[in-house]
Amino acid sequence: MKRVAIAAAGITKFNKTEKPLDSLMLSSIRPIFENAKDLEQNDVDVVLTSTNANRNYLANIISELSGIKPKISHSVESLCNSGTNSLVSAYAYVSSGLADVALVVGGDKSDNPGLVLNWDMARGEYVHPIFWSSMFTSAHMRKYGTSLEDLAYVSVKNHKNALDNPYAYFEKSFSLEDVMASKNLTENVRLLDCSMPCDGAAAIVVCSEDRAKKITDTPIWISGIGQKTISASFTKNNDLSSMESTKNAVADAYRMSNKTVDDIDVVELHDAFSICEIIELEDMGFCQKGQGAKFVRDLYDTSDKMINPRGGLIGAGHPLGATGIAQVVEIYQQLTGNAEKRQVSDAKTGLVHNMSAGSTSSTVLVLES
Amino acid sequence: MKRVAIAAAGITKFNKTEKPLDSLMLSSIRPIFENAKDLEQNDVDVVLTSTNANRNYLANIISELSGIKPKISHSVESLCNSGTNSLVSAYAYVSSGLADVALVVGGDKSDNPGLVLNWDMARGEYVHPIFWSSMFTSAHMRKYGTSLEDLAYVSVKNHKNALDNPYAYFEKSFSLEDVMASKNLTENVRLLDCSMPCDGAAAIVVCSEDRAKKITDTPIWISGIGQKTISASFTKNNDLSSMESTKNAVADAYRMSNKTVDDIDVVELHDAFSICEIIELEDMGFCQKGQGAKFVRDLYDTSDKMINPRGGLIGAGHPLGATGIAQVVEIYQQLTGNAEKRQVSDAKTGLVHNMSAGSTSSTVLVLES
Numbered sequence: 001m002k003r004v005a006i007a008a009a010g011i012t013k014f015n016k017t018e019k020p021l022d023s024l025m026l027s028s029i030r031p032i033f034e035n036a037k038d039l040e041q042n043d044v045d046v047v048l049t050s051t052n053a054n055r056n057y058l059a060n061i062i063s064e065l066s067g068i069k070p071k072i073s074h075s076v077e078s079l080c081n082s083g084t085n086s087l088v089s090a091y092a093y094v095s096s097g098l099a100d101v102a103l104v105v106g107g108d109k110s111d112n113p114g115l116v117l118n119w120d121m122a123r124g125e126y127v128h129p130i131f132w133s134s135m136f137t138s139a140h141m142r143k144y145g146t147s148l149e150d151l152a153y154v155s156v157k158n159h160k161n162a163l164d165n166p167y168a169y170f171e172k173s174f175s176l177e178d179v180m181a182s183k184n185l186t187e188n189v190r191l192l193d194c195s196m197p198c199d200g201a202a203a204i205v206v207c208s209e210d211r212a213k214k215i216t217d218t219p220i221w222i223s224g225i226g227q228k229t230i231s232a233s234f235t236k237n238n239d240l241s242s243m244e245s246t247k248n249a250v251a252d253a254y255r256m257s258n259k260t261v262d263d264i265d266v267v268e269l270h271d272a273f274s275i276c277e278i279i280e281l282e283d284m285g286f287c288q289k290g291q292g293a294k295f296v297r298d299l300y301d302t303s304d305k306m307i308n309p310r311g312g313l314i315g316a317g318h319p320l321g322a323t324g325i326a327q328v329v330e331i332y333q334q335l336t337g338n339a340e341k342r343q344v345s346d347a348k349t350g351l352v353h354n355m356s357a358g359s360t361s362s363t364v365l366v367l368e369s
Numbered sequence: 370m371k372r373v374a375i376a377a378a379g380i381t382k383f384n385k386t387e388k389p390l391d392s393l394m395l396s397s398i399r400p401i402f403e404n405a406k407d408l409e410q411n412d413v414d415v416v417l418t419s420t421n422a423n424r425n426y427l428a429n430i431i432s433e434l435s436g437i438k439p440k441i442s443h444s445v446e447s448l449c450n451s452g453t454n455s456l457v458s459a460y461a462y463v464s465s466g467l468a469d470v471a472l473v474v475g476g477d478k479s480d481n482p483g484l485v486l487n488w489d490m491a492r493g494e495y496v497h498p499i500f501w502s503s504m505f506t507s508a509h510m511r512k513y514g515t516s517l518e519d520l521a522y523v524s525v526k527n528h529k530n531a532l533d534n535p536y537a538y539f540e541k542s543f544s545l546e547d548v549m550a551s552k553n554l555t556e557n558v559r560l561l562d563c564s565m566p567c568d569g570a571a572a573i574v575v576c577s578e579d580r581a582k583k584i585t586d587t588p589i590w591i592s593g594i595g596q597k598t599i600s601a602s603f604t605k606n607n608d609l610s611s612m613e614s615t616k617n618a619v620a621d622a623y624r625m626s627n628k629t630v631d632d633i634d635v636v637e638l639h640d641a642f643s644i645c646e647i648i649e650l651e652d653m654g655f656c657q658k659g660q661g662a663k664f665v666r667d668l669y670d671t672s673d674k675m676i677n678p679r680g681g682l683i684g685a686g687h688p689l690g691a692t693g694i695a696q697v698v699e700i701y702q703q704l705t706g707n708a709e710k711r712q713v714s715d716a717k718t719g720l721v722h723n724m725s726a727g728s729t730s731s732t733v734l735v736l737e738s
Contacts, residue, residue: 056421056448056483057446057601057725059598060447060598060725061488061601061602063598063600064600069599071595071597072454072596072598073447073454074446077427077443078428078442078443078444079425086443088441088467089462091465092462092464093461095465096465098461098594113425114425119426119430225467229432229439229440231438232426232432232433252440356426356429360429361429
């Protein structure tokens with residue numbers, strides 16, 4: 001297999017605006033062409049858009065507005081992990097030799113239709129993702145004694161990390177008391193345990209080794225890819241204290257990259273809700289099962305930014321189609337030493353975990369400098 | 370690059386039904402598992418859905434309903450060439466080694482939102498594809514003297530071919546007089562010059578060489594791929610007597626497959642409207658520029674089924690997300706000798722041409738037995 005690089009990245013501020021999706025996407029693309037050593041619109045073979053919006057022909061529209069006439073252009077949708085699905089397609093095009101340079105752009109508005117899980121009739125009235133997060137929370141509490149305070153630490157830590165991320169939706173920190181006292185949405189999910197839908201876009205360039213060296217002095221390599229879909233409906237999940245698709249995907253990503261959890265310096269993981277970060281840390285091997293809450297408290301106590309340095313989805317916001325790409329942008333910035341106040345020192349190997357719909361599907365990527 | 374095969378195919382009758390999209394897609398998948406020598410749900414690494422419907426998480430829903438737990442699953446959208454875009458992604462996954470077996474399923478209902486080109490404000494009130502076809506028709510008439518009768522021959526031929534296609538939307542033939550007398554939608558596009566939106570689904574299995582030989586005794590090889598996007602809006606097209614994206618894509622597909630037009634035995638081309646078949650035959654080198662109409666008349670006079678043996682979009686119907694896959698299914702059946710009454714004798718090399726939105730983007734594939 002040919003070596004495949006990430007050679008450039010761009011991102012918008014995550015917020016709520018009047019800007020249409022197209023404009024957001026273009027704003028994330030602009031810095032890529034402005035900052036690259038050598039990259040012209042004519043060099044781009046592939047334009048993929050990643051979104052949950054009900055739009056047709058969006059990749060072609062973004063191509064035309066960007067002055068690009070690509071070979072391959074289409075939109076990719078898989079709810080919250082649309083972004084990493086489009087990145088994996090870009091990897092495959094470059095790796096197979098069909099393309100040399102792919103521009104991958106994710107974006108969504110805060111009112112996008114991916115926020116409601118309305119295809120699964122077994123959910124009854126419980127169509128909002130809050131309900132699956134509450135069921136995961138209950139299961140983890142029963143099995144491992146996880147407390148409401150444990151959950152609150154995830155939120156406090158990630159909101160604190162987001163303060164150093166100029167693109168984050170939240171621009172203020174919250175105390176443990178703030179989170180504990182925030183509105184109860186279910187008996188164990190509070191408002192500040194949730195990632196917020198918002199507007200945002202993020203873009204990356206995926207390309208061949210030769211091309212990467214023309215675009216930048218610091219390419220990052222995609223060395224591990226794992227993906228798994230267990231189901232679409234929530235009823236197929238058995239043990240709700242764990243995420244089967246994530247365990248499957250991370251095993252494949254470690255195997256392909258020939259890395260273990262001990263090699264990972266910095267992580268972006270999919271904290272759609274507080275409970276997710278705790279379960280995912282366990283399922284990806286960063287600690288023993290049942291020790292995720294303690295792991296988060298230790299990170300908080302030591303101000304360690306290793307996990308979700310940009311603030312995760314909880315601190316940075318969650319524009320669905322952009323999220324997977326934004327996670328990759330963060331790890332790209334970390335591994336190139338450009339993460340400014342968020343920089344994790346000596347970060348050489350990073351991991352991205354991006355999932356959909358109650359972890360019915362997951363993507364894990366290993367990136368290396 | 371690894372050799373990549375098509376090893377199985379399925380298709381539904383194209384019609385108008387009460388069936389939901391999911392059911393149509395499942396109906397196209399069922400014969401694949403029923404007929405394969407050796408293929409289980411567990412063998413499938415990738416499920417891609419191709420549709421213009423406003424649906425979220427459809428690939429995961431189809432996976433679950435089919436009993437498949439794939440690595441990669443998402444939906445692909447690029448209007449009328451969504452189908453071939455998803456096939457090219459499947460090719461890239463297999464060729465790169467990320468996957469061994471991909472199931473690609475295209476489908477749409479007759480009321481899907483891809484039928485109206487409402488993103489291009491420059492179109493003014495002319496949002497229906499009929500209007501771009503009328504502009505192509507006017508340009509070709511001016512430059513090459515193409516007549517309304519020439520256009521009618523495309524429709525008569527393709528409706529006649531569709532009589533031998535049990536999956537076609539139309540089940541009756543039309544005389545030259547019928548087409549000439551059918552309702553004028555513009556000054557040069559009549560109702561019977563148009564492909565009809567309808568319900569339908571089609572599915573194929575794309576896989577590695579080793580796997581293909583387990584599934585079938587007659588794999589078909591994807592030897593040439595060409596894709597090009599010129600724009601999203603129609604205003605970027607200059608010479609409307611020709612299709613720039615098609616010329617670009619066919620050149621790449623011939624180059625990659627090391628074939629020329631003289632090697633092609635059977636063709637599925639994107640006759641969304643009568644004028645399309647004439648222009649595409651010229652632009653893909655089957656005849657000189659300006660000779661497309663004569664080429665079609667000769668086919669008709671000699672009952673030669675080489676071009677659009679299943680009746681094309683005009684005879685078989687046009688369920689947008691299914692169309693590109695349905696074209697590939699036809700060429701697969703032709704090259705495996707299973708096209709029954711439609712069989713083109715001694716067909717060894719086939720070509721698929723699938724395009725979107727006034728040929729603003731095109732895909733061309735070369736397939737070989």
